[in-house]
Amino acid sequence: MSDTDYSLAELCIAAGAECFRDEGEVMITVIGLVPRIAGSIAKASFNPGLMMTDGEYFLVSEPVPVGPRDGYEPKKEGIMNYERVFDIVSRGQRHCFVGPVQIDRFGQMNISVIGDYAAPKASLLGARGYPGNSINNRNSMFVPSHTTRAFVEGEVDMVCSAGYNPERYPDGKVGKYVDLRRIVTNLCVMDFGGKDNAIRVISLHPGVSFEEVQDNTGFELERIDGLAETTAPTAEQLALIAKFDPHNQRATVFRGNPPGRRAS
Amino acid sequence: MSTLDKTASLAELAGEVRNGMTLGIAGWGARRKPMAFIRELLKTDVKDLTVVSYGGADVGMLASAGKIRKLIFAFVSLDAIPLEAHFRRARQAGEFEVMELDEGMFQDGLKAAAKRLPFMPTRAGIGTDIVRLSPQLKYIQSPYEDGETLIAMPALNLDLAVAHVNEADRQGNSWIAGPDPFFDEWFCRAAERSFLTAERIVETSAFDDPAKTVRMPIERSLVERVAEARFGAHPSSCSPDYGFDLAHLKAYSDATGEAWAGYRGEFVDGVDLDSYVEKVGGPDAISCLPMPVF
Numbered sequence: 001m002s003d004t005d006y007s008l009a010e011l012c013i014a015a016g017a018e019c020f021r022d023e024g025e026v027m028i029t030v031i032g033l034v035p036r037i038a039g040s041i042a043k044a045s046f047n048p049g050l051m052m053t054d055g056e057y058f059l060v061s062e063p064v065p066v067g068p069r070d071g072y073e074p075k076k077e078g079i080m081n082y083e084r085v086f087d088i089v090s091r092g093q094r095h096c097f098v099g100p101v102q103i104d105r106f107g108q109m110n111i112s113v114i115g116d117y118a119a120p121k122a123s124l125l126g127a128r129g130y131p132g133n134s135i136n137n138r139n140s141m142f143v144p145s146h147t148t149r150a151f152v153e154g155e156v157d158m159v160c161s162a163g164y165n166p167e168r169y170p171d172g173k174v175g176k177y178v179d180l181r182r183i184v185t186n187l188c189v190m191d192f193g194g195k196d197n198a199i200r201v202i203s204l205h206p207g208v209s210f211e212e213v214q215d216n217t218g219f220e221l222e223r224i225d226g227l228a229e230t231t232a233p234t235a236e237q238l239a240l241i242a243k244f245d246p247h248n249q250r251a252t253v254f255r256g257n258p259p260g261r262r263a264s
Numbered sequence: 265m266s267t268l269d270k271t272a273s274l275a276e277l278a279g280e281v282r283n284g285m286t287l288g289i290a291g292w293g294a295r296r297k298p299m300a301f302i303r304e305l306l307k308t309d310v311k312d313l314t315v316v317s318y319g320g321a322d323v324g325m326l327a328s329a330g331k332i333r334k335l336i337f338a339f340v341s342l343d344a345i346p347l348e349a350h351f352r353r354a355r356q357a358g359e360f361e362v363m364e365l366d367e368g369m370f371q372d373g374l375k376a377a378a379k380r381l382p383f384m385p386t387r388a389g390i391g392t393d394i395v396r397l398s399p400q401l402k403y404i405q406s407p408y409e410d411g412e413t414l415i416a417m418p419a420l421n422l423d424l425a426v427a428h429v430n431e432a433d434r435q436g437n438s439w440i441a442g443p444d445p446f447f448d449e450w451f452c453r454a455a456e457r458s459f460l461t462a463e464r465i466v467e468t469s470a471f472d473d474p475a476k477t478v479r480m481p482i483e484r485s486l487v488e489r490v491a492e493a494r495f496g497a498h499p500s501s502c503s504p505d506y507g508f509d510l511a512h513l514k515a516y517s518d519a520t521g522e523a524w525a526g527y528r529g530e531f532v533d534g535v536d537l538d539s540y541v542e543k544v545g546g547p548d549a550i551s552c553l554p555m556p557v558f
Contacts, residue, residue: 057444082367086371108392118358120355125341126340127366127394129366130366130392132386158393160392171413178391
């Protein structure tokens with residue numbers, strides 16, 4: 001297999017798995033296809049201590065493949081009803097990998113409404129568990145379309161999740177358990193390691209320039225010294241990705257299923 | 265010997281709802297919602313409800329029927345169809361007030377009411393617009409050395425809670441067969457009065473089974489009325505009896521705005537539960553609806 005033989009979706013999945021490399025024995029909540037497969041390969045390779053569910057009620061001892069099960073039975077190791085989920089959230093033993101609609105420079109996320117709150121232009125899901133997850137747990141994000149509509153200028157339309165804006169806090173200090181980790185997009189990988197937790201680019205997907213990322217972001221980005229390419233998925237990772245996505249649903253994440261390494 | 269018989273019809277349950285009540289609806293999203301009760305409520309002229317729900321089509325239908333004055337929620341979703349079309353339409357039109365909460369603090373509000381406390385302290389909501397948009401949410405400072413500022417999530421005191429269970433007896437004992445009881449117990453504890461609808465009304469002896477008793481979170485003293493409603497959660501799921509009806513949920517989702525009258529006419533107005541079950545495919549078809557796979 002040549003090192004160019006992987007898709008952009010597979011690159012994002014492998015980069016997403018890295019969100020969980022340094023986690024201990026925590027529950028990961030992986031919303032959406034790329035986070036779900038990313039968590040699955042992390043658990044199946046370098047971090048078997050991660051706890052996952054079948055996407056429904058049960059903790060499982062091995063990740064459940066996405067899509068139709070074709071006779072596969074999830075291997076249960078416990079129950080994870082919603083009340084228990086909230087107990088885990090309060091204790092801080094969870095890492096959520098989620099797909100917000102908007103993110104701002106403070107890492108604040110929005111999935112509730114676009115536009116005016118009283119009569120919004122678009123009503124979405126509601127804040128769901130974002131407020132509690134963000135004030136208590138680690139969070140990472142996947143954004144399939146890196147644009148200024150997703151990475152907004154100013155603050156997001158409704159701040160559903162707590163971030164690194166001290167002015168949002170009653171005592172002027174960012175919450176002690178707020179811990180935003182990584183953002184994986186179709187262009188790059190970012191973290192919150194800049195000045196005062198500013199968002200910075202830590203790797204660029206092959207063929208993407210920092211300028212292209214900056215042009216598609218509504219606020220100023222930092223970059224790490226020696227900014228390099230996002231690490232390509234290994235052959236072992238590609239095999240695991242195929243195992244946990246047997247129906248190749250990952251081919252539908254990006255229009256046209258582009259390669260991970262852009263044609264030059 | 266006197267007997268305790270709490271059984272009633274769906275229409276009798278709906279007839280107990282008054283204008284302006286705070287109504288808690290148990291279940292979660294598109295799962296185990298007391299939908300037969302909701303359709304019965306749609307037939308009444310009750311209005312101005314404050315609805316408290318982890319919302320699905322229950323909220324959507326009440327919204328399209330114009331019965332909601334205020335919605336207390338963390339989300340409204342049909343799970344497999346993430347955005348609830350009826351809720352969206354009404355929310356975008358600003359048809360009702362909202363109190364938007366975090367899913368966990370919503371639970372804390374129910375638990376505060378259940379314990380007859382004014383509030384429960386929580387961190388959820390700090391640093392977000394949740395606090396700015398709901399002025400009734402107040403900060404509280406820990407009286408201990410840490411001095412941490414928290415949110416005092418106010419008790420969600422309900423006038424009435426309604427839950428759908430797999431089995432109940434005439435006295436209000438009940439069994440939730442699915443693996444997740446959601447927050448049904450806490451809705452009932454937070455409420456002045458609670459009604460159950462049940463797939464089956466059974467003899468009390470049906471519960472003389474230790475494997476069943478661990479899934480009986482609602483003690484009968486919480487329950488005022490019980491109505492049998494076979495397939496009463498449809499189109500939401502009632503694990504393990506049936507999964508949600510995705511085709512019906514899609515048709516329902518398409519029936520917003522002017523199309524709502526058509527949906528109502530076909531599935532709600534003048535339609536009793538037996539006719540409804542036939543219209544949506546009959547008992548065998550509902551029983552075969554697969555459990556969702558995510």
